[in-house]
Amino acid sequence: MRRLTFARRDRGAAALIVVVLFSSTVLVGVAALTVDVGQWMGERRVLQNGADAGALSLVKTCGTNVANCSWSVATTSSGLTSLNNANAGSDQQSGFMPSAAYPNGVCQKNFTGANMPVCDPSTSTDCLPLPAWVTAGTKYVEVHTRTATASGTKVLPVFGTALGENDGGKTIGACARAALQPVTGGVVVPLTFSMCEWNAYAPNDTRIVPGPPYTGTPPYPSDPATYGNFPSYEHTIFLHDTSGSAHCNAGPSGADLPGGFGWLDPTAGLGCHTRINAGNTVTTSTGNSIPNPCDLSTLRNTVVLIPIYDQLTGTGSNITYHIAKFAAFYITGYWAPGAANRVPSSATGLTCDNSQTCLFGWFTSGLVDAGEVDYNPGGTSPGVLTPAVAG
Numbered sequence: 001m002r003r004l005t006f007a008r009r010d011r012g013a014a015a016l017i018v019v020v021l022f023s024s025t026v027l028v029g030v031a032a033l034t035v036d037v038g039q040w041m042g043e044r045r046v047l048q049n050g051a052d053a054g055a056l057s058l059v060k061t062c063g064t065n066v067a068n069c070s071w072s073v074a075t076t077s078s079g080l081t082s083l084n085n086a087n088a089g090s091d092q093q094s095g096f097m098p099s100a101a102y103p104n105g106v107c108q109k110n111f112t113g114a115n116m117p118v119c120d121p122s123t124s125t126d127c128l129p130l131p132a133w134v135t136a137g138t139k140y141v142e143v144h145t146r147t148a149t150a151s152g153t154k155v156l157p158v159f160g161t162a163l164g165e166n167d168g169g170k171t172i173g174a175c176a177r178a179a180l181q182p183v184t185g186g187v188v189v190p191l192t193f194s195m196c197e198w199n200a201y202a203p204n205d206t207r208i209v210p211g212p213p214y215t216g217t218p219p220y221p222s223d224p225a226t227y228g229n230f231p232s233y234e235h236t237i238f239l240h241d242t243s244g245s246a247h248c249n250a251g252p253s254g255a256d257l258p259g260g261f262g263w264l265d266p267t268a269g270l271g272c273h274t275r276i277n278a279g280n281t282v283t284t285s286t287g288n289s290i291p292n293p294c295d296l297s298t299l300r301n302t303v304v305l306i307p308i309y310d311q312l313t314g315t316g317s318n319i320t321y322h323i324a325k326f327a328a329f330y331i332t333g334y335w336a337p338g339a340a341n342r343v344p345s346s347a348t349g350l351t352c353d354n355s356q357t358c359l360f361g362w363f364t365s366g367l368v369d370a371g372e373v374d375y376n377p378g379g380t381s382p383g384v385l386t387p388a389v390a391g
Contacts, residue, residue, distance in 0.1 A: 043172045047145045049087035050094050051176035054080045054106075054143040059178040060369075062111045062141060069114035071104045080106070084145055095148030097173050099123070105144040110137055127175035140179035147172045190264040190274040190285065190294055191359075192307040192321050193237065201235050202327075202363055209233050211303045211330060211364035218332075219347035231348050234332065239263075239288070239357035262319070263291050264307070272299060274307075276323050280370040282307065284319040288357050289337050296334045301346055303330050303364055325367035333360040 057078040062069035068078075075081050084094045096105030107119040119142050121130055127142065134140065202208060214220035219231060239262075263285040267275045272294035276282050285291040310324040333345040335352040344351045345360040352358035 043147060044174060046087055047094055047147070047172055047174035048176065050084035051143045051145045051174045052178075053083040053087055054078070054145070055141055055176040055178035057083055058106065058141045058143060059139075059180055062108055062114060062116075063139065063180045066111050066113045067115075069108055069111050069116050071106060071116060074106070074116075080143070094145050097144035097146040097175075099144070102142075102144065105146075106142065108139075108141045110139040111141075116141075127177065130177075134177075134179060138179050140177050142175060142177050145174050187273050187299060187302075187304045188276065188326070189272060189296075189299065189304045189306055190266045190291055191239070192262055192264055192282070192309050192323065195308055195310050195324065197237075198308050198325070198327065198367065201237065202366075207233050207235070208363045208366065211328060220330075233362045234345065234348055234350065234360065235362060236350060236352065237359040237361075238352075239336075239359070262321070263287070264321070266291055266294050272296060276307065276370065280323045281320050282323060284317065284321065286317045290341055296331070296336075296341070297343065299331050300333065300343065301331070303328050305329070305368075307370075308367060323370045325370060327363055327367055328365040329359075329361050330364055331359065331361045334358065335360075 058069075058074050058080060061074055061078045068074065080096075084096070087094070098105050101107070101120060101123050102117045107117045108114045109119040119140070121127070127144075209221060212220075219234075264274045265283050265285045267273060274282060290296060305326045306329050307321070307323040308325040308327055309321040311322040313320050313322075332347045333343045333350065335342050335354075335356060335358040337357070342351070342354070347360075350360045
């Protein structure tokens with residue numbers, strides 16, 4: 001009986017060892033699957049971050065000055081390498097994916113005069129298919145990134161070798177496109193307010209809804225599930241020297257005027273439109289009335305571009321504003337001296353006191369750098385180009 005009992009115990013111990021060994025193999029396999037694959041996915045994410053940052057910076061460089069749309073200039077002026085590494089993983093280093101078509105891992109499309117390879121979607125690895133809104137003439141760039149470590153371009157497995165994986169690791173890559181798309185609208189209205197005012201109206205780029213096309217009838221947009229209490233997005237912008245405007249410091253040091261708002265000189269022959277001069281400056285139009293020949297009724301229920309200034313020089317009729325940004329704004333109404341210039345908001349019926357000068361509507365995008373305004377020769381409306389990640 002003792003021998004039989006001992007034998008049973010021995011077989012039980014052996015079975016237990018087998019179970020433990022089998023479980024260990026499973027555990028190592030699960031570890032390989034979770035840790036190694038997780039490591040690859042993490043590397044893919046940081047590579048994608050670097051590609052996104054690089055693409056957004058590169059498209060701005062190409063859009064601002066096409067002569068800078070080259071690898072040698074972009075790596076310094078756009079800092080593609082530093083942007084890529086700033087988003088790198090624990091190795092703090094990521095590289096660019098070279099190919100026969102794109103030796104430096106970057107390319108451009110439709111930037112005439114660029115000294116950079118032309119993108120060919122059919123040869124773009126790691127890229128998603130081009131979105132439908134990217135047309136034949138859309139200007140865009142691609143940035144391709146890959147792993148760059150001290151040992152090469154592959155992420156080495158941690159547990160995979162325990163299961164006999166001897167391929168030396170896996171090369172991870174990512175791709176990002178950024179395109180220049182016009183902000184909806186184009187007319188630069190002859191009025192401006194300060195960055196201080198902008199921060200009061202739309203702090204941290206909040207209270208912004210997309211631009212047209214809208215469906216249905218006012219108020220727009222008509223999707224309460226998306227925008228909630230939509231009237232809360234509508235702004236009443238008080239013009240220069242008007243009670244009700246946000247408080248901002250006066251004078252050049254505060255980059256504002258009392259009231260924070262001023263009319264600008266319209267450009268001759270362009271109606272209610274002004275062009276920004278070289279150096280992003282524009283001169284003032286004095287008075288509280290809408291400057292001639294500006295007719296705001298032609299711009300009601302459309303998106304316009306409002307220049308936002310950060311500095312001013314001079315006094316009175318000799319004031320010059322330095323324009324830093326543009327805000328896309330959907331005009332629903334306006335309130336200015338003269339009965340014909342008192343038009344309530346088409347969305348909510350907002351009005352102002354007759355002693356005030358106001359503009360009603362909502363912002364349809366965040367701020368756009370003044371340097372990204374591309375005035376079309378011979379045209380009356382500028383196209384404002386803003387980067388957008390395409391894929």
